[in-house]
Amino acid sequence: MALEVKKGTILYVEDNPDNRSLIRRVLEAEAYAVVEAINAKQALEILENSNIDLVLMDINMPDMDGYTLTAKIKAIQKFSKIPIVAVTANVMRGDREKSLGAGCDGYIQKPIDIDTLSQQIERFIIRSTNV
Numbered sequence: 001m002a003l004e005v006k007k008g009t010i011l012y013v014e015d016n017p018d019n020r021s022l023i024r025r026v027l028e029a030e031a032y033a034v035v036e037a038i039n040a041k042q043a044l045e046i047l048e049n050s051n052i053d054l055v056l057m058d059i060n061m062p063d064m065d066g067y068t069l070t071a072k073i074k075a076i077q078k079f080s081k082i083p084i085v086a087v088t089a090n091v092m093r094g095d096r097e098k099s100l101g102a103g104c105d106g107y108i109q110k111p112i113d114i115d116t117l118s119q120q121i122e123r124f125i126i127r128s129t130n131v
Contacts, residue, residue, distance in 0.1 A: 007030065008032055008121075009033040009051060010027060010033070010053065011036075011037060011052045011055045013036075013039075013043045013055060013057050014037075014038070014061075014087070015058065015061045015062060016058070019058070020038075022112075032118070032121070040063055040064035040068075040069045040072070041063070043073075044069075044073070047079055054121060054124055055085070056087050056108075057070055057085065057087060057104065058088065059087070059099065060089065066086060066102075067098065067099070070103045070104050081128060083124040083125065084103065084104050084105055084106075085107065085120075085121070086102075086106070086107045088109060088110060095107075106120070106124055
């Protein structure tokens with residue numbers, strides 16, 4: 001049996017279990033390893049103790065919103081190069097810019113197009129490894 005090589009490890013910060021389940025299934029089918037956090041505290045602990053290649057960041061979370069958490073992560077030197085992609089239902093004018101202004105490297109709107117999700121993620125991971 002051949003050893004399956006993972007494309008990368010993704011931390012998905014999302015408080016909604018249905019969203020986490022869907023994204024996990026889609027990304028694992030594309031050979032990504034997925035680690036989940038349901039809040040900011042968990043996300044920071046996982047970053048501290050794991051080798052994460054990319055963070056998918058829900059913006060609307062109860063304890064600390066994704067903008068604040070993104071800024072916090074980017075302010076920590078050893079995590080500053082990890083790409084963070086906002087995943088949000090906030091699709092009003094200016095929401096994309098607000099995500100990028102908080103330090104996100106990209107923006108994916110909900111509902112997520114599962115047919116293009118893995119290609120979008122692959123682009124962010126490749127871009128970050130070529131820096």
